[in-house]
Amino acid sequence: MRIPLEARIESAVCPGCACLCDDIDVTVVDGRVYQAANICLWGASKVLGHKRFHPKKERRRLAQPLIRHRGRWQTVSVDAAIDRTAEILIKARQPVVYGLTNAGCGAQAAALQVARQAQARLEPADLAWKAPYYQSLKKYGVFWATLEVIRDEADTLVFWGANPLHSCPRHVVRYSIFARGRFTERGYDERRLAAVDIHRTELADLVELFLQVEPGQELSLLQEVLTATAAAGGAVSKKARRLAAMLQEAHYGVIFFGRGVSYGPTPELLDGLAGLTARLNEHTPFVLFPLSTDFNAVGLYHLLLRELGSPLAPDFGAGEVSFHAEPLRWTDVDALLVVGADPFWFLSAAEIQDLHERRVPVVALSPVANRTTGHAEVVLPVALAGVETPELAYRMDGLPLSLPALLPASLPSDQQLLQQLAAALGCSHRGMACV
Numbered sequence: 001m002r003i004p005l006e007a008r009i010e011s012a013v014c015p016g017c018a019c020l021c022d023d024i025d026v027t028v029v030d031g032r033v034y035q036a037a038n039i040c041l042w043g044a045s046k047v048l049g050h051k052r053f054h055p056k057k058e059r060r061r062l063a064q065p066l067i068r069h070r071g072r073w074q075t076v077s078v079d080a081a082i083d084r085t086a087e088i089l090i091k092a093r094q095p096v097v098y099g100l101t102n103a104g105c106g107a108q109a110a111a112l113q114v115a116r117q118a119q120a121r122l123e124p125a126d127l128a129w130k131a132p133y134y135q136s137l138k139k140y141g142v143f144w145a146t147l148e149v150i151r152d153e154a155d156t157l158v159f160w161g162a163n164p165l166h167s168c169p170r171h172v173v174r175y176s177i178f179a180r181g182r183f184t185e186r187g188y189d190e191r192r193l194a195a196v197d198i199h200r201t202e203l204a205d206l207v208e209l210f211l212q213v214e215p216g217q218e219l220s221l222l223q224e225v226l227t228a229t230a231a232a233g234g235a236v237s238k239k240a241r242r243l244a245a246m247l248q249e250a251h252y253g254v255i256f257f258g259r260g261v262s263y264g265p266t267p268e269l270l271d272g273l274a275g276l277t278a279r280l281n282e283h284t285p286f287v288l289f290p291l292s293t294d295f296n297a298v299g300l301y302h303l304l305l306r307e308l309g310s311p312l313a314p315d316f317g318a319g320e321v322s323f324h325a326e327p328l329r330w331t332d333v334d335a336l337l338v339v340g341a342d343p344f345w346f347l348s349a350a351e352i353q354d355l356h357e358r359r360v361p362v363v364a365l366s367p368v369a370n371r372t373t374g375h376a377e378v379v380l381p382v383a384l385a386g387v388e389t390p391e392l393a394y395r396m397d398g399l400p401l402s403l404p405a406l407l408p409a410s411l412p413s414d415q416q417l418l419q420q421l422a423a424a425l426g427c428s429h430r431g432m433a434c435v
């Protein structure tokens with residue numbers, strides 16, 4: 001479909017985070033977003049092309065495919081970059097397709113096909129805290145609700161290792177802290193709020209109970225809360241008793257957890273949080289809810305569950321597919337294809353040095369220059385999903401939403417490039433020349 005160069009688009013979907021706010025109004029002039037309304041700074045950075053929370057600093061868009069040759073970048077054709085990527089993946093013994101939480105459903109499905117063809121492991125960027133969550137769901141079978149039901153019904157909210165003001169800013173006005181719902185007409189005044197974190201965050205000024213714990217002490221606090229909610233006695237601190245009392249007084253409660261749980265003993269924490277939710281659920285509706293950040297993190301797990309029957313990281317390397325709940329060890333990787341993520345942002349200096357010393361080739365598909373593209377051997381620029389190319393994405397509560405393109409694209413989508421790569425890998429494995 002041809003995208004007009006001038007348009008006023010109402011109620012578009014923002015691909016800035018997993019809230020997928022569907023009420024943004026955008027004015028397009030000369031094929032660029034001139035104005036955007038009902039959007040937070042995060043979303044604005046995506047549609048207007050500036051850095052997050054820095055409206056005056058533009059993000060550098062990538063324009064042409066690049067291959068690093070003897071330490072110097074060379075501009076190449078898309079076909080040459082795809083061929084080099086296929087060569088890298090075929091030669092590798094333990095290739096990894098990484099990220100995908102910031103990619104649309106079409107690109108995710110194509111990446112799964114690439115992982116199959118390359119006999120690679122596919123690693124979601126947030127596996128560290130999502131795999132234990134899905135395992136705890138299976139164990140405890142806890143209750144689930146959509147964001148609208150939470151907005152309408154929930155009178156008690158706990159944020160555990162999560163700060164929505166940073167990860168999904170409009171969540172607090174549309175669905176949680178300040179949101180006014182059918183049975184929560186007075187919004188903020190009608191909710192009881194608590195937060196648990198290892199840092200003092202902005203939530204400390206908004207919630208009734210802010211529990212700052214030392215790193216490594218989250219699990220003991222959780223165990224004390226579990227003890228306090230159980231009939232059996234046991235030593236419990238005052239803060240754990242206050243949190244337990246708040247939870248037990250709820251009429252409808254939600255425990256939101258975020259990436260912060262991955263800084264502690266994640267499987268044990270998720271097991272404890274799911275156990276606590278299940279116990280509270282015996283008396284009142286309670287939901288354990290992952291506060292996904294990337295705009296289509298949930299879509300990736302839907303795809304894995306639908307295609308493979310497991311939300312864990314699939315590995316096609318051993319002939320038959322195997323599944324991993326533990327995040328990959330970077331020291332095992334010998335080729336890396338990154339889509340919809342920027343892992344070099346959080347890798348430690350030692351891990352990056354190890355990848356360099358072992359000359360692990362990195363291929364990055366990205367619309368913008370980032371730390372991963374800076375370390376890559378092959379860079380493939382792509383159109384912005386949900387802004388320059390239409391996509392499908394799943395909101396953080398699992399609602400699928402269609403994201404039409406707002407702007408014309410001058411670059412191929414990540415889905416197109418991944419499909420081309422999958423075809424190239426298929427031909428190589430069969431020893432055929434691709435036409």
Ligand code: SF4
Nearest residue numbers: 014016017021043170
């Ligand atoms: S909260 Fe997320 S989806 Fe909503 S406007 Fe902000 S970035 Fe976009």
